[in-house]
Amino acid sequence: MALLEVQNLALKYDGKTVLSDISFTLDRGEVKVIMGPSGGGKSSLLRCLNLLERPTQGKIFLNGQEITAPGTDVRSVRRQIGFVFQQFGLFRHLDALHNIALAPVKLLNLTRRQALERAEHELDRLGMKEHGHKYPAQLSGGQQQRVAIARVLAMDPKLILFDEPTSALDPELAREVSLIINKLYLDDISMLCVTHDVHFARMMCDKILFLDGGSILAEQSPEALYAQDDNERIRKFFQVTKGP
């Protein structure tokens, strides 16, 4: 049984179709990257998966349980699915350790001490041990994103969704975050990642979902997708990154 299964998902806003007929699966330990032009529905798809957005149609299964069913405990679903934002979303009044410890204290009933220990462990894992007492404003963008990732890891999620985690960072900081995500890949954490970074995708994912106009145009390995010639839209998209 797949960890995540999406069946015929559709999303409409005021009659405008954002996503249509999206179906795919993700196995445990698998990593898939979602690529495609801006406005193609990539972020909307991720937001549907942890129910930040309510799909208009279709079903999503997590571990075989339908999370789009009426009466589903939305917050319990979100607890199992980590979400890393492009803009980090760190709580600006808390230092790195307390940013990470807040949700485990509130939601997993850990004591403050236990949660802080866990936070320290996650920071250490991402090479941020010495920055635990710094506030978001005192951290670089790359460091902030690492804290955001540690915050997600501290909830011990079954799956992590990344929404362009490196887009707000300069190339050097982006590489720093990419390496962290690659490390998680090696740790067998299931991930879905929206990115524009072709090299990053090649380095870490098993399959790429190419999304344009709200539909999946292709699902292939990076090599096959970059090299393919059948679909004009996809060929043109990657031509830009490959150069003429």
Place this chain on the structure above:
Amino acid sequence: MVMEFFNILSTLSVGVLNTMLITLASMAVGLAAGTALLLANQLAGPRGKMALRGSIYGVQSVPSLVLIFMATFGLPLIGIRIPPMLTVVACLGVVASAYIFQILRGALESLEPAQREAGLALGMSARQIFWSVQMPQVWRISTPGLINEFTSVLKSSPFAYVAGVPEILKEAQVLTAVTSRGMPVYAAAALLFLALYLGSTRLFYALYRRHHIPGFEET
């Protein structure tokens, strides 16, 4: 002459305690009610929001003096008697809550939406996010505005004389009636308000700086 002025000051300072009591109690009511309104506004649907905002604009448009007159002279006519101090605090507190709501709302809306979304994505409820993520920041961002509102309530506190509460102005009126020396008496009253104003704002800003967190604007 100087001695006389000090005598006036010491006579009036009897009212200082009541002035401070009125101001602090009204602010406490205003803060509690303003925060409750903010939470209600956050959790309400579009219609609830409209109703809430409408009544808040209503309260903001009524001068506090009118409200105190209504409560002091209107309510007894329909058989409701409330102690004068309570009447004044309730009226000033209600008016303050409307302004405080607006101050807090501005601060809340200035927070980046990604923080709320991150909280939701972690599985937190809107209420948990409100108290643990948004309000601690809203307090810090609104502090200058709240201090401003405090001074505005302080300067509305003399309206308490309408209800017969012996605060600074009431004492000054009595003293003027006895001595027929309005100028030094009211000058002394003004001086007391200046002292209260400076003392309390200094204290608040000192507390504000003490609890400063990097990333929030310095005053």
